[in-house]
Amino acid sequence: MKHQIKEDNGALVVALEGDVDLKTSPDARKILLDAVTRNLPMVVDLSGVLYIDSSGVASLIEAFQKARKSGHKFVLAAVSESALRVLNLARMDKVFAICPSVAEGLAKVR
Amino acid sequence: MTTLRAASRDEAMELVAALGRDFVSTLDIERTLASALRRIADHVGAEAGSLFMLEAAGKTLRCHASVGPTDIVGLTIAADQGIAGRAVQRNIGEIVRDVSRDPQFNRSVDQKTGFTTRSILCAPLSVKDERIGAIQLINKRGGDGLFDGDDLNLLAVLASSAALAILNARMAAKLVEQERVRRELELAAEIQRSLLPEAEADDFPVHGINRPARTVSGDFFDFFPLADGRICFALGDVSGKGMNAALLMAKAASLFRCLGKTIHQPGRLLAQINAEIAETATLGMFITMVVGIYDPRTGIPRFSNAGHEPLQLYAPDGSFTEFQAEMPPVGVVVGEPEQSFPEIAVPLGGGALYAFTDGVTEGYLETGKELGLAGLKEFLARNASEAVPRRLLRVAEALTQSQTSLRDDVTLLAVDDRAAAAQRASRPAPAPPAFDPSPVTVLRLHVPAVADRLRLIRTAVGEASRLVGCSEHVARDVTLAVDEACQNIIRHAYKDLPEGEIVVEIVRESGKLIIFLKDFAPTIDPKTVRPRNLEDIRPGGLGTHLIREIMDEVAFLEPPLAGGNVLRLGKRIA
CATH class of the missing domain: 3.30.450.40 (GAF domain)
Structure with a gap:
């Protein structure tokens, strides 16, 4: 799994790429939680995620809840088809705000 | 004076x-x-x-x-x-x-x-x-x-x-008071009628009829189509009559409507309704209930019966087959919502499946005689050529002709396969499935139980699923389910100790993909492996839910004598 973090005009874009599974989700969790502590509205770009399992979804939930607690917006954007399928199966598509593109995600959090 | x-x-x-x-x-x-x-x-x-x-x-x-x-x-x-x-x-x-x-x-x-x-x-x-x-x-x-x-x-x-x-x-x-109560009952009855589904066109496979003995009814039926063309149906009879029965009926009917939209396995749906009702039902009240899902493309309903009158399957040759309840009525035994009640799946072959309350068989005919099960069967067979709604109406009419008022609520539901069977016959038959007399082992893989090997397992399972004919979507879902099951083994059975081993075995058997996952960790109690409650949004514990959501069958087999655990996952190849 790879990741990128960009600051875009007062918002943070965190992109995860590759497989987010039992092996890599501890890293994903750390990346997401660290990003939340920067106290900026956040867009998580999932366009490059080829595979995500329940541990990956759990990391997203944890970061989402932490962001919400500190009062910052948190959206998922450009979710890849395979990641969206897992979010649907886990019924998390109703929990997260999901935007079709990073640009729309940024517009939403600002 | x-x-x-x-x-x-x-x-x-x-x-x-x-x-x-x-x-x-x-x-x-x-x-x-x-x-x-x-x-x-x-x-x-x-x-x-x-x-x-x-x-x-x-x-x-x-x-x-x-x-x-x-x-x-x-x-x-x-x-x-x-x-x-x-x-x-x-x-x-x-x-x-x-x-x-x-x-x-x-x-x-x-x-x-x-x-x-x-x-x-x-x-x-x-x-x-x-x-x-x-x-x-x-x-x-x-x-x-x-x-x-x-x-x-x-x-x-x-x-x-x-x-x-x-x-x-x-x-x-006193009359004014009685009139007020009567008007309130009328209102309650109107709300109750609104809980019943609207009648569909004559050629729709599922129809029902309800005639309350009093103003309000303790019986109900319901059905609704799913996006994929399958139809969920239910019929229930609350113990007792009157207002208390009507209120419990409203609850059961609402639970079916609400949960039935997301839970498409009748056994699990009924178990969940049971858990809800048992948690809050008034002592001594219960519901006999049938829940099912019918697929017009295959002509097969799957249903689960909790304490209700046996269902009757009418075959086009005029014969009837009976399906008994396998569980006690809903609300009697406190159950786990994740549990599943036994299901029966049976091809209708152009025939019809009937569910009804005892108010039907115990109802009086004009002659003063009880209709009885034999009488009901004869009625249904005699009117088999009629459209389904008319067939049901005939029965209800026969029971309301009698001078005496209805003894009990009369409710009937029919799942009729005739129109769907005709449509299946007119369509070119799909290629018959490959002759598949005995299970074929497609893959056997021994891997160390560590997170590092999950990717390998995923690749192998994905390829094996495609090989036996699963679509790309199904192959991806099955891969996720196996990955999640392996994670459970790594984290919960072996408790993250590195020496463990997992054996993944994939078998094709009569149109199904069967996956066996074996481990050699101490035998676990399957009851402790439960999907989490999805209402409770929190990280962790999602894996078991995903497995159950994806696979048609999930079962722990009898553990081998040498110890360890065997999980069997099944999925229809599609």
Whole structure:
């Protein structure tokens, strides 16, 4: 799994790429939680995620809840088809705000 | 009345008529009582008067109206106490010309109020044997202040007409109350009818009919189509009749509507409804219930039956097959919502599946005979060529022809495969599945139980799934399910110790993909492996939910003697 973090005009874009599974989700969790502590509205770009399992979804939930607690917006954007399928199966598509593109995600959090 | 003086008699008749009118038009009996007493006291010429009515199941007399210098409204005495008590008990009027000579006279009121009672006239308020109370008049105005026989006759006439008027007014009030309750029941029934599904076109496979024995019903049926063309259906019968049954019916029907939209396995759906109802149901109330899902493309309904009458499958050759309940009624046993009730799947082959409540088989025909199961079957077979709604209507009509009202709610549901079977036959048959006489092992993989190897397992399982003919979507889902199951082994069975091993075995067996996952960790109790409650949004614990969501079958097999665990996952190849 790879990741990128960009600051875009007062918002943070965190992109995860590759497989987010039992092996890599501890890293994903750390990346997401660290990003939340920067106290900026956040867009998580999932366009490059080829595979995500329940541990990956759990990391997203944890970061989402932490962001919400500190009062910052948190959206998922450009979710890849395979990641969206897992979010649907886990019924998390109703929990997260999901935007079709990073640009729309940024517009939403600002 | 013959002893009344003529002039006084005419006046008395006028007063009787006036009293009757007052009570008929009153909305406030108490006020009308007070004005009636005042008019009677004036008419007879008494200084004071009181009107007592029996209360507390006839044990006490309470003063409802009084005229004169002392207001004693509210005064309550034992029903056999005082002059009034005596009049009520004997149900005849009397004059006590001089109270000082009557030991029954209750002096306490005079002592409290300073009023001096000399003479009392008292008549019971009664209609035949129905005693209501008594009217008492005190001290005749003018002269010696004593009443005479004419006064008593006059009071007796007025009292008996007042009694009749009071009784009428009470009955009218009761009717108003009954009417209010009836109207509320009508409203409840209307809401209940709105819980039943709307009738579909004649060629829709699922139809139902409900005829309540009373205004509201303890029975229900429901059905709704899913986006993929399958149809969910349910029929239930709440123990008991009346309002309490109707309320529980509303709850069960709502649970089915709501949960049925997301849970498409009848056994799991019924188990969840059971868990909900058992948690909150009133003691002693339960529901016999059938829940199912019918696929018109295959002609196969899958259903689960909790304590309900056996379902009847009518085959086009005229024969019937019965399917008994395999679980107790809903609400009887506290259950786990994640549990699944046993399911039955049976091809209808152009026939029809019937579910019905016992109100149908125990209903009376016009002849006075009970319809019975044999009678119902005969009815359904005889009308088999009719459209489904008409077939059901015929049965309901036969049961409502009888002179006696319905014994119990009548509810029937039919899943009819005839139209769908004809459509299946007209469509070119899909290529027959490859001859598949015996299970074929597609893959056997021994891997260390570590997170590092999950990717390898995913690749292998994905390829194997595609190989046996799964679509890309199904292959991806199955891969996720196996990955999650392996994670459970790594984290919970081996508890992240690195020496463990997982054996993944993939078998193709009669159109299904079967995956066995073996480990060699200490044997675990399958009951502790449960999907989490999705309402509870929190990280972790999602894996088991995903496995159950994706796979058609999830079961732990009997653990091998040598120890370890075997999980069997099954998925229809599609």
